[in-house]
Amino acid sequence: MELTESQRHYWQKNLRVTAILLAIWFVVTYVVGFFARDLNFNFFGWPFSFWVGGQGALVVYVLIIGFYARYMNRLDQEHGVAEEE
Amino acid sequence: MAGLNPTGAAASGGAAGNRAFKQQLNKVYAWYTGGFLIFVVALAILEQMGMPASWIGMTFLIATIGLYAGIGIMSRTTDAAEYYVAGRRVPAIYNGMATGADWMSAASFIGMAGTLYLTGYGGLAFIMGWTGGYCLVALFLAPYLRKFGQFTIPDFLGERYGGNMARFMGIFAAILCSFTYVVAQIYGVGLITARLTGLAFEIGVFVGLGGILVCSFLGGMRAVTWTQVAQYIILIIAYMIPVVWLSVKQTSVPVPQAIYGMQLQKVTEAEAKLKADPKEQEVIAIFKARADEAAAKLKDIPAAMAADKAAAEQKLADLKASNAALADVQAAEKALAALPADEAAAKKAYTAVQTANAARAKPLAGMPAHAQQFAGNPDGDAAAQKTFNESRRNFLALIFCLMVGTAALPHILMRYYTTPSVKEARESVTWSLFFIFLLYFTAPALAVLVKYEVFTVLVGTPFDKLPAWIAAWTAVDPGLLSVTDINKDGILQLGEMKIGGDIIVLATPAIGGLPYVVSGMVAAGGLAAALSTADGLLLTIANALSHDLYYKMIDPNASTSRRVTISKILLLVVALAAAYVASQKPADILFLVSAAFSFAAAAFFPALVLGIFWKRASSAGAVLGMASGLGITFYYMVTTQPWLRGVFGVTSPVELWFGILPISAGIFGVPLGFAVIILVSLFTPAPNKKVQELIEHVRYPNLKGDTVKSLGT
Numbered sequence A: 001m002e003l004t005e006s007q008r009h010y011w012q013k014n015l016r017v018t019a020i021l022l023a024i025w026f027v028v029t030y031v032v033g034f035f036a037r038d039l040n041f042n043f044f045g046w047p048f049s050f051w052v053g054g055q056g057a058l059v060v061y062v063l064i065i066g067f068y069a070r071y072m073n074r075l076d077q078e079h080g081v082a083e084e085e
Numbered sequence B: 001m002a003g004l005n006p007t008g009a010a011a012s013g014g015a016a017g018n019r020a021f022k023q024q025l026n027k028v029y030a031w032y033t034g035g036f037l038i039f040v041v042a043l044a045i046l047e048q049m050g051m052p053a054s055w056i057g058m059t060f061l062i063a064t065i066g067l068y069a070g071i072g073i074m075s076r077t078t079d080a081a082e083y084y085v086a087g088r089r090v091p092a093i094y095n096g097m098a099t100g101a102d103w104m105s106a107a108s109f110i111g112m113a114g115t116l117y118l119t120g121y122g123g124l125a126f127i128m129g130w131t132g133g134y135c136l137v138a139l140f141l142a143p144y145l146r147k148f149g150q151f152t153i154p155d156f157l158g159e160r161y162g163g164n165m166a167r168f169m170g171i172f173a174a175i176l177c178s179f180t181y182v183v184a185q186i187y188g189v190g191l192i193t194a195r196l197t198g199l200a201f202e203i204g205v206f207v208g209l210g211g212i213l214v215c216s217f218l219g220g221m222r223a224v225t226w227t228q229v230a231q232y233i234i235l236i237i238a239y240m241i242p243v244v245w246l247s248v249k250q251t252s253v254p255v256p257q258a259i260y261g262m263q264l265q266k267v268t269e270a271e272a273k274l275k276a277d278p279k280e281q282e283v284i285a286i287f288k289a290r291a292d293e294a295a296a297k298l299k300d301i302p303a304a305m306a307a308d309k310a311a312a313e314q315k316l317a318d319l320k321a322s323n324a325a326l327a328d329v330q331a332a333e334k335a336l337a338a339l340p341a342d343e344a345a346a347k348k349a350y351t352a353v354q355t356a357n358a359a360r361a362k363p364l365a366g367m368p369a370h371a372q373q374f375a376g377n378p379d380g381d382a383a384a385q386k387t388f389n390e391s392r393r394n395f396l397a398l399i400f401c402l403m404v405g406t407a408a409l410p411h412i413l414m415r416y417y418t419t420p421s422v423k424e425a426r427e428s429v430t431w432s433l434f435f436i437f438l439l440y441f442t443a444p445a446l447a448v449l450v451k452y453e454v455f456t457v458l459v460g461t462p463f464d465k466l467p468a469w470i471a472a473w474t475a476v477d478p479g480l481l482s483v484t485d486i487n488k489d490g491i492l493q494l495g496e497m498k499i500g501g502d503i504i505v506l507a508t509p510a511i512g513g514l515p516y517v518v519s520g521m522v523a524a525g526g527l528a529a530a531l532s533t534a535d536g537l538l539l540t541i542a543n544a545l546s547h548d549l550y551y552k553m554i555d556p557n558a559s560t561s562r563r564v565t566i567s568k569i570l571l572l573v574v575a576l577a578a579a580y581v582a583s584q585k586p587a588d589i590l591f592l593v594s595a596a597f598s599f600a601a602a603a604f605f606p607a608l609v610l611g612i613f614w615k616r617a618s619s620a621g622a623v624l625g626m627a628s629g630l631g632i633t634f635y636y637m638v639t640t641q642p643w644l645r646g647v648f649g650v651t652s653p654v655e656l657w658f659g660i661l662p663i664s665a666g667i668f669g670v671p672l673g674f675a676v677i678i679l680v681s682l683f684t685p686a687p688n689k690k691v692q693e694l695i696e697h698v699r700y701p702n703l704k705g706d707t708v709k710s711l712g713t
Helices: A003-035 A049-079 B014-048 B053-074 B081-090 B090-102 B106-148 B153-161 B163-197 B201-251 B258-278 B278-299 B301-319 B326-337 B343-360 B384-404 B410-416 B422-440 B443-458 B468-474 B501-511 B516-552 B558-584 B589-613 B619-640 B643-646 B668-685 B689-699
Strands: B481-483 B497-498
Touching: A003 A049, A003 B106, A049 B106, A049 B422, A049 B443, A049 B619, B014 B053, B014 B090, B014 B443, B014 B497, B014 B516, B053 B163, B053 B201, B053 B516, B081 B201, B081 B410, B081 B468, B081 B558, B090 B201, B090 B422, B090 B516, B090 B589, B106 B153, B106 B163, B106 B384, B106 B410, B106 B422, B106 B443, B106 B468, B106 B501, B106 B516, B106 B589, B106 B689, B153 B163, B153 B410, B153 B516, B153 B589, B153 B619, B153 B689, B163 B201, B163 B410, B163 B516, B163 B619, B201 B343, B201 B422, B201 B443, B201 B501, B201 B516, B258 B278, B258 B443, B258 B558, B278 B301, B278 B343, B278 B384, B278 B619, B301 B343, B343 B384, B384 B589, B384 B668, B410 B422, B410 B516, B410 B589, B443 B501, B497 B501, B497 B643, B501 B516, B516 B558, B589 B668, B589 B689, B619 B643, B619 B668
Parallel strands: none
Antiparallel strands: B481 B497
């Protein structure tokens, strides 16, 4: 079967949001992790990189997944590929 | 628990039915949570009235396992869709809780805060790795697997890559990583059961096994799901109460996660003080002298053996001559008899003494400064720079392996087959991570609060005034906790205490001065964590064998009830085998767990992700990619990990690649897996039209004009 234009767009948009969210995930985890020794300034009592490792990164992960679910569920509707209730 | 068996509208399916079912569930679990709290309060009152501690432990054990068994019996089933995927009507939030319990094993509940206590910043690799992996699950796998809508992960590999080879690789890898993981869980169950009841460890293993089996055996995924929700509720309550209590005690703020930065600063100050303390240095000097003495003995082993023997004989003769007490004489005789018999044994004994003492001859009892990122110094000399770079590289590599492994463990991915729709599968990952987050977000706080208590309250206490929990835990296992007055000043120095990471969480209630009932509850929480993970893993193994191997590859005409029966029998066999291995106490449990992650990462992740995102990925590429990823990971571990080297008799010198430790072997397997799949696929024909359509099918929650049939949507 041939995909329609709208369906093709759906997949493109999905790939784009996936890439953006993955980039955020990468920065929070690996870039902050790599420069952990330098990002040592005081952040409400914690050294910043310690706080990111213990709390901050986790909050960002939850937000990433939550945003993706919301975004995609809406995208399903817009492109007519949502499941029928 | 009637709510777990949907009746009327709920059973007939549809959105209204699902909503009604969810409301029913809300009611059941609200009552359940209330009931659990009343049960704990009742026990607390009984404790005040004089109920002995061992009875409380026993009550917790019997009540919780009985409860799980009850849910298992009520959810019994022989229907395939119910048995394998809980009828595909688990609401997102409940699937999230079940995944949370499935995910958080004994290692998360008991071990992680302890690891953080012992390693400080370095331990955060586990926190980030075991949560960040869910981003990969959400973005790359869960919604697509749900749309695919079969029963197992090898199912997907088999359909997508065609032919039995890919499916078989999937079965092999699923069993390899799940079995290593389940052995570790059953070991944890045995340990906690033994603590709670005072039974022998081996008996504890089999008692705990009963609790696991009654659930997964009778009701498969359906029973496991509803039990896991119940287990999650217990484990999260049990984890939070002691931490909140400690936080209130130390800072009078009941939100430990928000306040422990302050305590971390105080811990850092205490560390500086302890490092400069002359008494601590005295203890370190004594350990160093002992290590040096052993090193000197190693230089001339025969002479040292002779000297040891002469000294022991002399001591015995002196005791006998002075008419010493019989016990003293017997002890001296025993010491003489225990001297190493030959040179090889002596060498081993002296080396052990040397390493043990050298390990303790370090400031802060060998722990790094809690807030310090990585060992070594980037601005120091060449050696310090090398230490720094390797420490940082290993930290990042471990995070990578744990994350990718999380996104590839079949028992977790399988859970996303159980939601009613793709939409709910996406939401369900959010809930999963949220429920896991609650515990992981708290663990770093727990570690810091306990460390503050130890550094500022415990250290400096006279030996005759030590709190009772120290003696109690030393009696359980001196390997986990031991205190000795090394410099004979009658006061506890940090260097004189040897503590194992596994008791930090279990001992927190006692450290915080809470009544025993809370200790019992924490142990029950640990038990819930280990049981729930073991349930999910056993189910994965049994399903891989019965559904993928037997039904799909050996006898495609087998009837549904026959498949479910075979699955149940296999479950029993696998569980007994795992319990047998666990009761042998295999050397390195923590290593086994991390090995499972590296195996899963290298075997599944590249094949699954490319299978969805790259239509060109071919069958030959996937099979070779999985084999080479798994192969190199296994090879690296066998040649570098001490225990595995012993098992496989490897004697060549250890050669680390880029200084990466064996725990992170997956860092080589995953990229190699990707590379091999891509290269081989480019040299082999593209997949046929049917597979191309299957890929389109999984990419869209609802594709109009789609010819591929999906289950449950």
